[in-house]
Amino acid sequence: MLTRIFLSTMFFLSSAIVAQIPVTQLPLVYQIPEMNKVEIKKGIVYKTVNDTALSLDVYYPASFDKKSKLPVVIFNNGVGSLDLLNWRVYADWAKLIAANGLIAINYQSRQGRTFQDSEDLLAYVRSHAVELSIDGERIGLWTCSANVTVGLPLMMQPERTYIRSGVIYYGSAQLQTMRTDFPVLYVRSGLDAANINTGIEHTVRHMTEVECDLTFIHYSEGQHAFDIVDDNDRSRQIIRQTIDFFVYNLKKPSPVMRPLTAKRFKTLIEQGDTTKAFQEYRGFLKYIQSAGTYHPFFTWALNENGLIGIAYQLLQNKKNKEALTIFLINTGIHPESPNAFDSLADAYEADGQNELAVRTAQKALDLLAKATNLNENFKRGIQTSAEDKIKRLKK
Template sequence: MSEPTRAPRNPMTLKPVVLELPGMHEVTVQSDLDAGGPTLDVYAPPGSGGLRPAVVFVSGYPDPAFEMMLGCKLKEMASYVSWARLVAASGMVAVTYANRQPEDVALVMRHLRAHGATLGIDPDRIGVWASSGNVPNALSLLLRDAEVRVACAVLAYGHTLDLDGATHVADAAKQYYFATPAAGKSMDDLRADVPLFLVRAGRDDAGLNTALDRFAAAALSRNLPITVTNSPGAPHAFDIVDDNDASRELIRQMLGFLRFHLAG
């Protein structure tokens, strides 16, 4: 079967994160490692340091379709490259990957659980980061019946769950073609022991924020370990489109949350 034809690179795929940290361009990168189907890019801090915690950047889209639409794989986007370097510069290992289908993230997690030590990763300290339409796929990793336990999760300006009969997430998935493997699940289906960092962009789409607000309220009503931060003036994808100190502070908060909960 021939590979799909790539579209020209969309300008959004060339935008890096608006924060830089010392050392982020000196990290060690291993590219296109086989994970039993998906291929991994692994970004590690320089030098030896034993087994380190890791952050997996979850995709909610099949890469062949993503390439046809935007001209590159998700892991090749400048924002994902710079996020991975930021995580590595913060003392953790970052993992991005290429998939055939969104559910391939389960193969990624299974591979890291079984073979992470060979990559310098502590398999008991793996967190996830997801944004926008990738968040519903990340939520599938937080379900009680998920095969591999996630240590913590950062969910940034993302679609979440349709609760109380709402259809905001389902409607957006039809429009933007992201996967919703947790559709039909309730808050009671989520693990109660996974710390969550929920980032709300105040100027985001009204439907997205309505679902996110219901998700946050339901998590708080169940006393789940959730941290919610709201930036009233932030747009969707503020980490790459809104170059200001407020955006940089939110990015630092996300990195700090990951460091704290993955420290071991």
């Protein structure tokens, strides 16, 4: 039953096309000559259950001597098809990956046991990485349609840090956990069924909320299974982009550190994990300052007004200590800014540290007197704010 559902949802084709070519033999709409040169190692048994042997096929670049190791892209079999190794589209995808310098794997799985089989497949690939000439710490996972109900949760499991990139085509899944430490490419077909696209919208919204490293493509004229049924330049462009996505993310050096976004920083503080928030912030700040390629206006962790905005929000939420910490960091980054010091004075006042508030407001006025590159209206605003504070707090 599951296979019939999968076939109907994954490949919704006109009866004329189906009559001409069996759905399992439809080719990928993007082909390159190098696909015919790849080396294929077929029928490797990765698991035997009750006398049923489950196999995988490995696709190697033509010029690969197997003396080193390469990253691998695994094409997720999440619907339980024992015949998947014979599907033309999966063979074409694997050949295309291998033709672009990576290793690719297709594998069999059983209906009703697809998640377990997929987990065992990953375990086999990693434990046999040396003999397969695979880099077991650089795995990409591609999943589509009904397969996504297995492939997406699998790649999102926190412990699978060796899955370094994921691609999802026209499908969605319910998620209990969400990794944000690896890049994901998600493709939605505009002409797909309403329930499928609603599920995708929900999943993408969730991924965006937790700040996954997400690249999202809405293919407005694309059908479900566009990679075999929409023979046009836009389909080929997306397929090419998918290949480039895998090659770039699986071959690039490991990131020095995870980027810290303003949203994550604020969320950690609001959840009470202040120590972790400032530990991550200081680590990220040190990294971007040493890198020397981050613009102080366009990077939130360096931006004066951005930091002030976060700190004022914390003041409004009665998180005075956390707000003060940010204001102090801001004056350290911008030691000549009268605005940074006047804002810090506000925080001292809110925290009842009136003497410090007065001294800091005076510091703002001293800096303001030397400032030559500020808008006059802005200068007057800072001056009024600082002078009013001093007058109010000295009573």
